[in-house]
Amino acid sequence: MSGFSGLNTGLTGLAAAQRAMDITGQNIVNANTEGYSRQRVELATAGTSSSATFHTGNQPVLSGVSVETITRIRDSFLEAMRATAGARQSALTTEASVLEAAQQLLSEPTSAGLQNTLDAFYSSWHDLSLTPTDDAAGAVVLQRAAAVTDQLHSLVSNLSDEWTTSRTALDGVIAEANQAASDLAELNAQIHSNVVGGRSANDLLDRRDLLVRELGSLVGATALPGEDGQVSVSVGGVTIVSGSTAQELTLSGAHDISAVSADPPTILWNSTSVPVDSGQAAGYLAAIGTDLPDLSSAVDDVALALRDAVNSIHQTGYTRTGATGTDFFTGTDAASLAVVPTAPEDLAVATAAGVVDGSIAAAIGDLASDDASSAALSGATGASELWRELTTDLGVRVQSMAASVLVQDSVVASAEDAVQSSSGVNLDEEMTNMLLYQRAYQASARVITTVDAMLDTLINRTGMVGR
Amino acid sequence: MPVSRITQRSLSDTTLRGLQANITSLQKLQNELSSGHRISRPSDDPSGTGSAMLLSSKKAADVQYLRNIGFANSRLQTTDTTLQALSNQLRSARDLLVQSRNASLNTESMTALAQSVEQIRNEVIDLYNTRYLDRPVFGGTVAGSYAVDPSTGTYLGDDQPVTTRITSESTIRMDVRGTDVGADTVPASLDLLATNITGTGATDADLTALDDALSLVAQALGDIGARETRVSDAESVVTSHKTDLIERISENVDIDLPETIMNLESQKVAYQSALGAAARILQKSLVVFLS
Numbered sequence: 234m235s236g237f238s239g240l241n242t243g244l245t246g247l248a249a250a251q252r253a254m255d256i257t258g259q260n261i262v263n264a265n266t267e268g269y270s271r272q273r274v275e276l277a278t279a280g281t282s283s284s285a286t287f288h289t290g291n292q293p294v295l296s297g298v299s300v301e302t303i304t305r306i307r308d309s310f311l312e313a314m315r316a317t318a319g320a321r322q323s324a325l326t327t328e329a330s331v332l333e334a335a336q337q338l339l340s341e342p343t344s345a346g347l348q349n350t351l352d353a354f355y356s357s358w359h360d361l362s363l364t365p366t367d368d369a370a371g372a373v374v375l376q377r378a379a380a381v382t383d384q385l386h387s388l389v390s391n392l393s394d395e396w397t398t399s400r401t402a403l404d405g406v407i408a409e410a411n412q413a414a415s416d417l418a419e420l421n422a423q424i425h426s427n428v429v430g431g432r433s434a435n436d437l438l439d440r441r442d443l444l445v446r447e448l449g450s451l452v453g454a455t456a457l458p459g460e461d462g463q464v465s466v467s468v469g470g471v472t473i474v475s476g477s478t479a480q481e482l483t484l485s486g487a488h489d490i491s492a493v494s495a496d497p498p499t500i501l502w503n504s505t506s507v508p509v510d511s512g513q514a515a516g517y518l519a520a521i522g523t524d525l526p527d528l529s530s531a532v533d534d535v536a537l538a539l540r541d542a543v544n545s546i547h548q549t550g551y552t553r554t555g556a557t558g559t560d561f562f563t564g565t566d567a568a569s570l571a572v573v574p575t576a577p578e579d580l581a582v583a584t585a586a587g588v589v590d591g592s593i594a595a596a597i598g599d600l601a602s603d604d605a606s607s608a609a610l611s612g613a614t615g616a617s618e619l620w621r622e623l624t625t626d627l628g629v630r631v632q633s634m635a636a637s638v639l640v641q642d643s644v645v646a647s648a649e650d651a652v653q654s655s656s657g658v659n660l661d662e663e664m665t666n667m668l669l670y671q672r673a674y675q676a677s678a679r680v681i682t683t684v685d686a687m688l689d690t691l692i693n694r695t696g697m698v699g700r
Numbered sequence: 701m702p703v704s705r706i707t708q709r710s711l712s713d714t715t716l717r718g719l720q721a722n723i724t725s726l727q728k729l730q731n732e733l734s735s736g737h738r739i740s741r742p743s744d745d746p747s748g749t750g751s752a753m754l755l756s757s758k759k760a761a762d763v764q765y766l767r768n769i770g771f772a773n774s775r776l777q778t779t780d781t782t783l784q785a786l787s788n789q790l791r792s793a794r795d796l797l798v799q800s801r802n803a804s805l806n807t808e809s810m811t812a813l814a815q816s817v818e819q820i821r822n823e824v825i826d827l828y829n830t831r832y833l834d835r836p837v838f839g840g841t842v843a844g845s846y847a848v849d850p851s852t853g854t855y856l857g858d859d860q861p862v863t864t865r866i867t868s869e870s871t872i873r874m875d876v877r878g879t880d881v882g883a884d885t886v887p888a889s890l891d892l893l894a895t896n897i898t899g900t901g902a903t904d905a906d907l908t909a910l911d912d913a914l915s916l917v918a919q920a921l922g923d924i925g926a927r928e929t930r931v932s933d934a935e936s937v938v939t940s941h942k943t944d945l946i947e948r949i950s951e952n953v954d955i956d957l958p959e960t961i962m963n964l965e966s967q968k969v970a971y972q973s974a975l976g977a978a979a980r981i982l983q984k985s986l987v988v989f990l991s
Contacts, residue, residue: 265709336741342752342953343740352760359764363771363864364833588841588860595865601761602868617757625750628742635743646717650710657707664986 238296239684245297246677249276252300253670260658268443270307270656272435277301305435308655309458312442315648316449316456320511322641323450327516328524329634331399335528336631338391341624347384351539351617352601354381359598361582362591366553371577374594378561378572385536385567389529396490396525400498403517407482407500410451410514414466414479417444421463422477428461438462452482452500453511469508482507493526524630529567531623536567539616542600542609550581550593557581558593708985715978722971729964738955752952755945761868762942768864769935775832775874776931780924782830782837783881787917789827793820793890794910800897814897821890825853828883835862838878847878853887855879866934872927881920882913889913 253274263269279299340346354377361370420441427434441464448454448466454473456464466474473480486498498521500507500514509515540562547561558581564570574580583590599605606615614622732738742749799805800813828848830837839847839857847857857878863871878884889909896902 264707333743336743339742341742342749342756346753348753348757349760352757356760356764359768359865363768364835366834583841585841587843588858589835589843590841590860590862592863595863595871598764599865601757601764621750621753624742624753625746628744628746628749631741631743632746646713649713653707653710653713654705657705657709659705659707661986664990668990 237684237688239687240681242295242297243677243681243684245279245299246680247674249274249298249300250670250674250677254667254674256303257663257666257670261660261663264658264660264663268439268446269658270305270435270439270442271658273304273306275301275304303433303435305438306656307438307442308652311648311651311655313455315645315652316446317511318641318645318648319446320449320453322638322645323513324453324511324515324519325634325638325641327513328519329516329631329638331395331517331520332524332627332631332634334395335392335525336627338388338395339624339627346624347381347388347535347620348617350377350380350384351620353377355598355601357598358594361580362595362598365582365589365591365594368577371580374580375572375574375577381539382562382570382572385532385570389532389567392525392529392532393490396521396529399517399521399525400484400488403498403514403521404484406451406513406517407484410448410454411479411481413444413448413451414454414474414481417441417448417464417466418474418477418479420444421474424462425460425477434462449512451512452509452514468502469510471502471505471507473502490521490526490529493522497522528623528627531619531626533566535616535619535623536564536570538606538610538614538619540564540570542606542615543597545609546593546596546600547581549584551583551586552581553578553583553589555586557586561597708982712982715974715982718974719971719978722967722974726964726967726971729960729967732955732960733964736955737953739953748952752949755949755952758868759942759945759949762938762945765866765868765938766935766942769866769931769938772864772866772872772874773928773931773935775837776924776928778830778832779837779876780921780928782827783876783917783921783924786824786827786881787914787921789820789824790886790910790914790917793817793824793893794907794914796820797893797897797902797907797910800902810898814894817890817894817897821853821887821894824890825850825887828878828881828887838876838881838883840875840877848883848887853891855884855887857883866931867938870934872931872934876920876924880916880923882916885909886913 253276256272256274260271276298278295279297341348343349354374357370357374357377361367361374364370420437424434424437424441427437445454445456445464445466448468452468454466454468456466459465459476463476464474465472465476468482473482480502483501484498485501487493487496498518500509500518509518540560543562544560547558550558552558559579560573561581562570563573580594582592582594584592596605600609600615601617603615603618606617607613609615731740739745739748739752796813796816800810805813825848828836828838829846829850831845834845836842836845836847836857840860841862842857844856848855855878859877859879861873862875863873865871886909889906893902893906893910896906
C-alpha cells in the first residue's frame with residue numbers, strides 16, 4: 234500500500250459525490266417530466282485486491298468508492314396496473330361521450346322532443362274531428378304529420394352522422410396506435426444497442442414506457458418484458474410489436490350505420506380479427522358496433538309503431554269525397570317514413586262514405602293514449618310508449634356509464650399515486666440528498682488536504698536534521 | 701393501495717383532482733339554477749324523465765279535452781237556444797189552432813190564421829236547420845248543410861251521432877236527433893194544419909200532433925240540459941286534473957330553489973377551503989428552508 238493511495242481514495246470520493254450530485258440535479262429538474270422515473274446512484278467500495286486472501290497474507294487494497302450503476306426506480310407491476318386501469322378508463326370515457334352526445338340528440342324532456350311533436354299531431358286530429366269539413370284543420374293535421382316525420386328523419390340522420398364521426402375517430406385512433414407501435418419498435422432497437430454496448434438506457438426506457446401507456450390507452454395494449462430491456466406489446470393476445478418490428482392494425486367493416494349488421498366493424502391484424510376490449514378503440518367499437526345501431530333501430534321501431542297504428546285506423550275511414558282511406562304513413566323505417574295524403578280532402582275522417590263525420594279522426598286523435606295505441610297495434614307497444622322507453626333506457630345507460638367512469642377515474646388515480654409513490658421525485662428527499670453529497674464532497678476534499686499535509690510532513694519536513 | 705412515499709407531483713395531482721371534483725359539482729348546481737330544471741338530460745334522472753314525458757303527454761291530452769269541451773259546450777248551448785225558440789213557435793202554432801176552432805171567425809180571419817201557421821212552419825224549418833260552424837245541429841252526419849229541406853220540409857238528417865271526447869274515459873254526444881225533436885213530422889203537420897184551418901177546420905189529430913211535438917221538444921231540452929251539466933262537470937274535472945299534472949311535472953323536473961341555493965352556497969365554501977388548503981400546502985418544500 235502506497236502512501237499516495239489516500240489521495241486516490243479521496244479523488245474517487247470526489248468523483249462519486251459529483252456523479253451523485255449530477256443525478257440529484259437530473260431528478261430535480263425532471264420532477265415534473267411526464268413518465269420520468271427517479272434515478273439513484275448505487276455506490277460500492279472499489280478495488281479490493283484480488284490477491285488479498287488469508288493464504289497469501291496480503292492486506293486488502295482499499296482504493297475508494299465507485300459508482301456501480303445508476304438505477305432507474307420503477308415497479309413494473311405498478312406500471313402494468315396503471316396501464317390496464319388507464320386503458321379501461323379510456324374505453325369507458327370514449328363510449329360514454331358518444332352515448333352522451335346521442336342522448337343530447339333526443340332533446341328530451343324538453344318541448345323540442347319527439348313526445349311533444351307526437352302529442353301535437355294527435356291533438357290536431359281531435360281538432361279535425363270537431364270540424365271534419367274544415368280545410369284549415371285538415372291542413373294543420375298534414376303539417377303536424379310532416380313535423381313528426383321531419384323530426385324522425387333528422388334524428389336518424391344525426392345518429393348516422395354521429396356514427397360516421399365515431400368511425401373516423403376510430404380510424405384516427407388506429408393510425409395513432411400504429412405510429413406509436415413503430416416508434417416503440419425503434420426505441421426497442423436503440424435500447425437493445427445501448428444495453429449491449431453497456432450504456433445507460435434509462436431515458437430511453439422512460440420514453441418507451443410512455444409509449445406503452447399510450448398504446449394501452451389507445452387500443453388496450455399490454456406489454457411483456459423481453460431480452461435486453463426490450464418489451465413486446467400485444468393487443469387481445471395478438472403481438473403487434475416484437476423486438477424492433479411492429480405490425481400494423483387496420484379497421485375494416487361497414488362505412489355506414491345501416492350496413493353494420495351485415496358487415497360489423499372489426500379491427501384486423503393481418504386479416505385476423507383482433508379482440509380489442511379496452512382503450513379508446515374498444516369504446517368506439519362498442520359505440521359503432523352496437524350502441525348507435527341499436528339506438529337507431531329503436532327509433533325505427535317508434536316510427537313503425539306510429540305508422541301501423543295510424544294506418545290501421547285511417548284505412549277504415551272514408552274521405553270527404555267518399556273514397557276509402559289509404560295508408561296515412563308509408564315507409565319501412567324512420568328515415569323513409571313519409572305522409573301519403575297531400576291535401577285535406579285525402580284525409581279519411583268519416584266512418585262511412587257520403588256523410589260528414591269525424592269519428593275516424595277522433596279515433597286517430599285518441600291514439601295519444603298508450604292503451605288506444607296498443608289496442609290499434611293488437612297488443613303491441615305504441616309509439617309514444619316505445620319512445621319513452623328508448624329515452625329512459627338511454628338515460629339509464631348514460632347514467633350508469635358516468636358512474637363507471639367516476640369509479641374508474643379513482644382507480645386510475647390511485648394507480649397513478651402508487652406509481653408516483655415509487656417512481657416520482659420527492660423534492661425534500663432530493664434536497665436532503667444534495668446536502669448529503671455536498672458534505673461527502675467536502676469530506677473527501679478534506680481527506681485529500683489531510684493526506685497532502687501528511688505527505689508534506691514526510692517530504693518537506695523529514696531528513697532535515699543537520700541542515 | 702397503501703401509498704408510503706408522497707411526492708410533490710402526487711400532492712399537486714391530488715389537489716387538482718379535488719378541485720376538479722369541487723368545480724364539477726359547482727357547475728352542475730350552476731346549470732340547475734340558471735335553467736331552473738333539475739332534469740335537463742335523460743341521464744340526470746332516467747325514471748324522472750320517463751314520468752315527466754308521460755305526465756306532459758297527459759297534460760297535452762287534457763288541453764285537447766278542454767278544447768273539445770269548449771266546442772261541445774257552445775254547440776249544446778246553440779242547440780238549447782234553438783230548442784227553446786222551437787218550443788215557443790210550436791206553442792204559437794197551438795194558440796192559432798185553438799183560435800181557429802172558435803166558430804165565430806169568418807173566412808178572412810181563417811185565411812189569416814192559416815197564413816200565420818205557414819209562417820210558423822217556415823220559421824220552424826229554419827230553426828231545424830240551425831247550424832253550428834256550418835253543421836246542422838239536428839242533421840246527424842248528413843252530407844249537406846240542411847237537416848230539413850227548406851222548400852219541401854222533408855227531413856234529410858240521418859240521426860247518426862256526432863260525438864267528441866271530453867275526458868280520457870268518456871265521450872259526449874253533441875247533436876240532437878232530428879226525429880227526437882219532430883224534424884221529420886212537424887213541418888208536415890203544420891202544413892196539414894194550415895190546409896185544415898182554411899178547409900174543414902183543425903182536427904183533434906192536429907192538436908195531438910202539436911202537443912206531441914211540444915212534449916218531444918221539452919224532453920230534448922231536458923236531455924240537453926243534462927248534457928250541458930255533464931260537460932261542465934267534465935270541464936272542472938279535466939281542469940283540476942291538468943293543474944295537478946302541471947304541479948307534478950314541476951315537482952319532477954324543476955329544482956327546489958331554496959335547497960339548490962343552499963347546496964350552491966355550501967359547495968362554494970367547500971371549493972374555497974380546498975383552494976385555501978392547496979395554496980398553503982403546495983408552496984412549502986424543503987427548498988424554502990435551505991439557504
